[in-house]
Amino acid sequence: MNPDDIKYHRDHSWVRIEGKRATIGISDFAQEQLGDIVYVDLPEVDTEVDADSELSEIESTKATSPVVSPITGTVVEVNEDLADSPEIINEDPYGNGWLVVVEMSDPTEVGDLMNKSEYEKFLKEEEEK
Amino acid sequence: MELFLEKKESVNSPFSISACMREGSMTVKLTIIGAGPGGYVAAIRAAQKGAQVTVVEGAEVGGTCLNWGCIPTKTLIASAEALERTRRAGEYGVEVSGTIGFNLSRILERKDKIVSTQIKGIRGLLKSRGVTLMEGRGSLVSNAVVRVEKKDGSIIDVRSDKIIIATGSRPAKLAGFPFDGERVMTSDDAVQLKRIPKSILIVGAGVIGSEFAFIYRAFGAEVTLAELMPHALSTEDEELSGIIEREFKKAKIKLITNVKVVSVTKGPDNMMTALLSDGREVRTEAILVSIGRSMNSEDIGLEAIGVNKGSRGEITVNGRMETNVAGIYAIGDVTGNAMLAHVASHQGLVAAENALGNDAVMDYAVVPAGIFTMPEIGSVGMREQQVREKGIAYRVGRFPFRGLGKAHAMGEITGLAKIIADADTDKILGVHLCGAHAADLIHEGALAMQMGATSEQLGQMIHAHPTLAEAVMEAAEDVHGMAIHTIKPGNLPAAGPGSEGLDAKPGGD
Numbered sequence: 163m164n165p166d167d168i169k170y171h172r173d174h175s176w177v178r179i180e181g182k183r184a185t186i187g188i189s190d191f192a193q194e195q196l197g198d199i200v201y202v203d204l205p206e207v208d209t210e211v212d213a214d215s216e217l218s219e220i221e222s223t224k225a226t227s228p229v230v231s232p233i234t235g236t237v238v239e240v241n242e243d244l245a246d247s248p249e250i251i252n253e254d255p256y257g258n259g260w261l262v263v264v265e266m267s268d269p270t271e272v273g274d275l276m277n278k279s280e281y282e283k284f285l286k287e288e289e290e291k
Numbered sequence: 292m293e294l295f296l297e298k299k300e301s302v303n304s305p306f307s308i309s310a311c312m313r314e315g316s317m318t319v320k321l322t323i324i325g326a327g328p329g330g331y332v333a334a335i336r337a338a339q340k341g342a343q344v345t346v347v348e349g350a351e352v353g354g355t356c357l358n359w360g361c362i363p364t365k366t367l368i369a370s371a372e373a374l375e376r377t378r379r380a381g382e383y384g385v386e387v388s389g390t391i392g393f394n395l396s397r398i399l400e401r402k403d404k405i406v407s408t409q410i411k412g413i414r415g416l417l418k419s420r421g422v423t424l425m426e427g428r429g430s431l432v433s434n435a436v437v438r439v440e441k442k443d444g445s446i447i448d449v450r451s452d453k454i455i456i457a458t459g460s461r462p463a464k465l466a467g468f469p470f471d472g473e474r475v476m477t478s479d480d481a482v483q484l485k486r487i488p489k490s491i492l493i494v495g496a497g498v499i500g501s502e503f504a505f506i507y508r509a510f511g512a513e514v515t516l517a518e519l520m521p522h523a524l525s526t527e528d529e530e531l532s533g534i535i536e537r538e539f540k541k542a543k544i545k546l547i548t549n550v551k552v553v554s555v556t557k558g559p560d561n562m563m564t565a566l567l568s569d570g571r572e573v574r575t576e577a578i579l580v581s582i583g584r585s586m587n588s589e590d591i592g593l594e595a596i597g598v599n600k601g602s603r604g605e606i607t608v609n610g611r612m613e614t615n616v617a618g619i620y621a622i623g624d625v626t627g628n629a630m631l632a633h634v635a636s637h638q639g640l641v642a643a644e645n646a647l648g649n650d651a652v653m654d655y656a657v658v659p660a661g662i663f664t665m666p667e668i669g670s671v672g673m674r675e676q677q678v679r680e681k682g683i684a685y686r687v688g689r690f691p692f693r694g695l696g697k698a699h700a701m702g703e704i705t706g707l708a709k710i711i712a713d714a715d716t717d718k719i720l721g722v723h724l725c726g727a728h729a730a731d732l733i734h735e736g737a738l739a740m741q742m743g744a745t746s747e748q749l750g751q752m753i754h755a756h757p758t759l760a761e762a763v764m765e766a767a768e769d770v771h772g773m774a775i776h777t778i779k780p781g782n783l784p785a786a787g788p789g790s791e792g793l794d795a796k797p798g799g800d
Contacts, residue, residue, distance in 0.1 A: 200704075203537055219537070223693060223704060225778075 163190055164282060165256050169275035171232035172284060175217070176256065179272060184233055186217065187260045188251065191285055196222040199248045204261060209237045211264060213271050218261055220251070229261065233271045239263035318343050319647050322437040322449050324429035324591070325457035327354020328632040329623030331413055333455050333639030338420035340647050345449055346422055347429030347439050352413045354459050355624070356632040357406060363482040364502055366402040368663050371509035375665070382702055393510060399484060425449070431456075431592035434618045438592070453618050453646035456598075456606060457639065458591060460584035460624035465494070468555055468580060474563065475555065475578045478503070487512050488577035492565050494552050496523035498662050500581035501535060504544050505665040507579075515545040515573055517552055517565070519582075524662065528674040528723040534707060535664050535725070542665075547571070586625045603627050610652045612642035620646060631660055659737040661730025666705050669733025672721030672740050675711055684714035688746060688770030690762045692726040694777060697757035703727040708762035710736070710746055712770045717745035719767075728759055735763050746770040 164170075168178045174192035178185045193199065201221040211217050217231035240262050243250060251259035266272075276284060319342045323330045326348035334346045351358050370393065380387045417424050427441035437449045462477035464470060472480045474488070478499050487510045493500045496518035508514045516523065516539070522532045523539065523546055539546050551568040555578060558564060565573045586604040593600065599607045599615045605627025612620045620642040623635030637653065644651035659671040678685045692698040692706030706726020712719050722736025739749045750767035754760050768774040 201541055203540060221705075223699070225693065226691065 163256075164278050166278050168256070169232065169272055169277060170281035170284075171230060171275055173214075173230035175230055175232050177232045177272070177275065178260075179266075179269075182265050182269070183238070184235065184264045184266050185260050186229075186232065186262050186264060187255055188220070188229055189281070190255050192227075193252050193255045193259070196220060196227060196252075197224040198222055199251050202244045202248050202251065202261065204240050204244065205237050207237050207240060211235060211237060213274075220248075231264070232275055233264060233266050234268055235264040235266040237262050238265050320450060320452045321345070321455065321643070321646050322347065322429075322451035322453075323455045323457055324431075324437060325354060325459055325623070325625075326352040326413070326417075326424065327457060327459050327623060327635065328356045329459070329635030329639045330354070330455070330457035331417060331639075332636040333457065333622060333643045334422045335416060335420055336640050336643040337647060338422050340643070340649075342643075342647055344420075344422045345425060345437075345451075346417065347425045347427060347437060347449070349426075349428040351410060352417070352424070353406075353410055354457075355461075356635075357409050357413070359479045359482055361632055362406055362409060363402050364478075364499075364506070365663060366405050367398065367482065367484065367506050368502065368665075370398045370401070371506050372665070374509055379702070395484060395487065395510075402482070429458075430590070431596055431598075431619070434596060434616050451618075454620065455612075455639070455642050455646060456591070456593075456614075456619065456621040456625060457623045457635070458587040458625045459635075460586050460630060462580070463583045463585045465552070465580055465582065468578070469557060470580075474576065476580070478579070478581055481579050488575075489513060490515070490575045491577040491579060492517060492552075492563075492573050492575040493579045493581060494565075495519070495580065495582040496546060496548075497526065497581065497583070498524065500579070501664050502662065503579055503581065504539065505542065508542050508544050509665075512577075513543075515547065515575065517550050517567060517573070518546065518548045519551055521548050523548070524664075524668070526674075527662070527668060527670055528709065528721070529676050530707065530709060531668055531670065531723050531725045534705075535668070538665065538705065547573075584624060584630055586627055588625055601627060611645045611650075612638050612653060613645065629655070629658055629660075631658065633660075634658060657737050657741045659733045661733065663730065666703065666726045667724075667729040669724040669729035669731070669736075670722070671733055671737045672719065673711060674721060674723070675709075678711055678720055683720070685720060686712050686714050686717075686746075686770050688712070688766045688768065688774070690765035690769055690774060690777065692759065692762055694765065695757070695759060695762055697759055697761070698727065700757065701727060706762070708732075708766035710749070710763070710766045710770055712746040717747055717770070719744055719746055719749065722763070724763070726759065726762070732760055732763060735760060 168176045170176050174189045176187055176189055199222045203219040211231040213234045216228040218229040220227050241260050321337045321342045321344045323334050323346045326346045334344045338344045374393050377391050425439050427439040430438050432438045437451055439447045469475050490513040491507050493504055493516045496516040504514050504516050523536055524532045553566045553568050555563055555565050562574050588600055588604045588606055601607050606621035606625050608614055608621050608626050612622050614621050622638035622642045624630045641651040641653045662668040688710045690708045693704035698704045709723040711721040719739050724733050746767045754764040765774040765776055
């Protein structure tokens with residue numbers, strides 16, 4: 163079910179690029195591991211985020227887990243629906259469960275990320291560990 | 292006989308040594324100024340040990356704690372929690388019909404009733420011990436005479452062998468703020484909660500500001516907190532500050548850090564505009580200033596007698612609660628130490644012993660404290676940032692409350708148990724809890740520290756299931772990576788610093 167048109171970060175976040183705009187979310191694997199999500203702590207618009215550092219924190223009934231940003235840039239849009247209905251992330255992690263839209267400062271960073279088959283291979287390897 | 296030799300008579304004293312000798316007793320006449328948690332506890336201990344005690348109180352027994360602080364805020368929090376629980380009734384399968392609301396005057400009536408019951412209780416305790424309670428404003432004439440100015444204007448001088456000053460503190464005010472007790476308030480006004488404003492700006496996100504933020508929010512106000520430091524609750528462990536900051540966000544309480552409130556201007560439309568030091572403006576209906584407390588050490592005769600004060604106005608005392616003047620002790624908030632009722636009470640016990648010629652020293656090594664935010668905080672010992680600054684090698688064990696069956700059953704899964712232990716000796720350096728009942732649960736940690744226990748010893752004690760206390764046990768085991776109920780690190784997405792395992796950090800990082 164992992165879409166083809168996005169790139170994946172090893173900490174289970176994903177990014178969909180449209181020009182300079184990058185929509186970020188967490189993968190299906192991540193939402194499943196987390197379980198029922200009860201709260202998402204999202205950054206404000208205009209916040210600067212860095213690749214490989216914490217962008218958000220997600221609270222589920224099982225755990226509290228940071229979301230790592232796959233790319234560097236400035237937050238331009240935040241998914242307001244998640245405030246009242248954080249469970250959308252569980253239901254539709256790649257669509258309506260998007261977290262933020264970031265304007266990228268370095269589009270070449272995307273090259274460091276994995277595509278769908280690389281990510282699925284990565285998940286298999288993690289499982290076998 | 293040595294009591295009489297120690298006593299220095301001032302020339303104005305109408306009483307002489309011979310008067311004492313005629314009374315023919317070794318009974319120490321102890322006068323205590325202030326009947327708050329410091330003063331009344333000192334009074335009872337001294338009376339228990341045979342002293343003749345007089346307590347002078349200018350307002351009401353119980354002091355700030357009972358009348359303006361600890362107790363009133365806890366009753367407000369109980370009402371706020373009842374409201375929240377009722378709003379969440381559906382989660383528990385409970386059906387409520389009609390509108391869920393609250394009656395402010397009923398809430399205040401309840402607070403007043405509870406406080407007055409406690410007042411009667413304290414007066415009863417003092418009376419049962421034969422302590423004389425004088426109602427009036429107390430001040431020092433000398434180290435042997437306390438002057439009491441009664442409300443009717445009359446003045447009584449009380450001869451004293453020993454004096455304990457327990458005059459406490461009051462909310463600090465910011466100069467230039469238009470305080471009116473209604474729209475620009477201190478915590479003394481806020482506990483009277485005459486009305487809930489549509490919006491409130493709370494200046495100072497320390498303990499008092501943070502507690503009131505949750506209270507006002509629960510009762511429907513839009514709350515903004517302005518804090519000078521980079522974090523709310525900056526005297527707590529940084530991780531706990533982080534949890535409460537997230538809870539602010541969840542409750543839609545806006546927190547602005549690293550700012551001062553520069554000025555407040557009243558507008559025409561019942562609103563005020565507060566100008567912050569970062570240039571931002573906050574439009575608000577009400578303002579609560581909770582930036583700390585000032586010591587009540589002025590106009591009580593200290594300067595003429597030469598009792599030393601520090602730069603904040605605090606009466607300086609040694610570990611025996613002695614001031615620099617023989618026979619005069621000081622305890623509680625007025626000494627500017629940890630502004631906690633239980634610290635004042637313990638200082639009162641120490642001062643009472645010493646005033647009676649015994650030998651007691653105050654020990655601040657284990658001082659637990661509770662903060663009644665939503666969720667609660669309970670903490671004792673060193674904060675992680677303090678351990679780091681001191682360069683002590685340490686390990687941390689953590690356990691989230693959501694790992695507990697009890698927390699889920701209760702529907703209160705937010706929280707964390709955190710234990711800091713010395714990396715070499717494994718002795719517990721600090722315990723920090725956030726979550727339901729944290730302020731009660733912390734006492735296990737306090738006892739462990741008092742007894743010099745290691746995290747291993749704490750983890751080995753059987754803890755009843757299902758209880759919240761199990762979080763403390765698991766956190767203790769987690770110090771050595773041996774907690775049973777945590778997922779092995781690496782199996783959760785980006786399992787970050789909040790996860791389990793060793794955190795050995797040698798000094799100097």
